[in-house]
Amino acid sequence: MDLGIAGRRALVCAASKGLGKACAMALAREGVELVILARTPGPLEQAAEEIRRATGAKVATVAADISTDAGRAAALAAIPDPDILVNNAGGPPPGDFRSWSREDWIRAIDANMLAPILLIRSVVDGMVERRFGRIVNITSSAVKMPIPNLGLSNGARAGLTGFVGGLARQVAHANVTVNNLLPGPFATDRLKDNFRFQAQKSGTSFEQEWQRRQSENPARRFGEPDEFGALCAFVCGARSGYITGQNLLIDGGAYPGTM
Numbered sequence: 001m002d003l004g005i006a007g008r009r010a011l012v013c014a015a016s017k018g019l020g021k022a023c024a025m026a027l028a029r030e031g032v033e034l035v036i037l038a039r040t041p042g043p044l045e046q047a048a049e050e051i052r053r054a055t056g057a058k059v060a061t062v063a064a065d066i067s068t069d070a071g072r073a074a075a076l077a078a079i080p081d082p083d084i085l086v087n088n089a090g091g092p093p094p095g096d097f098r099s100w101s102r103e104d105w106i107r108a109i110d111a112n113m114l115a116p117i118l119l120i121r122s123v124v125d126g127m128v129e130r131r132f133g134r135i136v137n138i139t140s141s142a143v144k145m146p147i148p149n150l151g152l153s154n155g156a157r158a159g160l161t162g163f164v165g166g167l168a169r170q171v172a173h174a175n176v177t178v179n180n181l182l183p184g185p186f187a188t189d190r191l192k193d194n195f196r197f198q199a200q201k202s203g204t205s206f207e208q209e210w211q212r213r214q215s216e217n218p219a220r221r222f223g224e225p226d227e228f229g230a231l232c233a234f235v236c237g238a239r240s241g242y243i244t245g246q247n248l249l250i251d252g253g254a255y256p257g258t259m
């Protein structure tokens with residue numbers, strides 16, 4: 001299926017590994033020109049080279065922290081007028097809410113709520129003028145089904161989700177869509193970190209947690225990042241202009257509700 005976005009230009013945040021990188025790879029396969037961003041230069045360059053080799057796409061890199069003003073300025077200097085924006089950042093640490101300070105909350109809100117909102121503010125009017133824009137926010141299945149020890153994530157992402165719900169309806173008339181993708185468990189470093197925390201807390205081992213969580217999922221496995229990338233590319237496709245303001249779960253059926 002040709003998604004009709006060859007030649008479009010995308011900024012993909014937090015994309016040196018995991019889900020962000022998978023989104024970048026899937027967009028590059030569609031002929032999209034990329035700027036990818038992460039904080040650590042080495043793995044970022046490696047990811048860019050891997051994507052170039054696999055797809056032949058043009059890929060530039062920005063080593064920056066997207067949760068900071070300086071990081072966002074560096075990203076926008078590299079690509080001030082993207083057709084596609086994929087918002088992503090590392091998730092906040094797990095823990096007990098009793099131990100989180102105001103600063104911990106501000107860090108989570110900066111990375112997982114305000115960074116995407118401020119980037120959207122910088123690019124959305126240009127998308128409206130050009131009559132094309134695709135904005136995808138990587139959030140979490142925790143938006144629909146909060147995860148008890150990930151309170152910082154549950155809270156910050158709920159704020160972003162509410163904002164996006166209103167914004168999407170303001171820009172849909174100009175073929176600009178804003179959607180959230182909600183990953184369930186995907187086999188990435190983030191998931192491994194969470195399971196290490198869980199194993200420590202419950203006195204089990206990492207391997208036990210890994211097996212248990214796989215067997216609990218209706219698909220009896222974790223998601224593969226390239227499955228997530230494929231959904232991202234589809235939502236960014238030219239024919240996806242009527243899908244907006246949605247919270248799209250991709251979790252192997254783990255969320256038990258009908259809506």
Ligand code: NAP
Nearest residue numbers: 014016017018019038039040066090091140185186188190
């Ligand atoms: P991951 O494998 O740990 O990758 C995170 C990526 O983000 C890396 O490229 C990292 O590179 C970059 N990054 C982190 N903080 C950043 C920042 N402040 N500025 C710029 N780049 C940053 O994580 P993932 O599993 O792909 O998760 C992506 C997002 O989805 C996270 O918010 C996570 O909480 C959420 N999520 C994941 C799952 C899952 O099962 N994997 C489930 C639900 C939600 P640097 O460290 O070099 O910056």
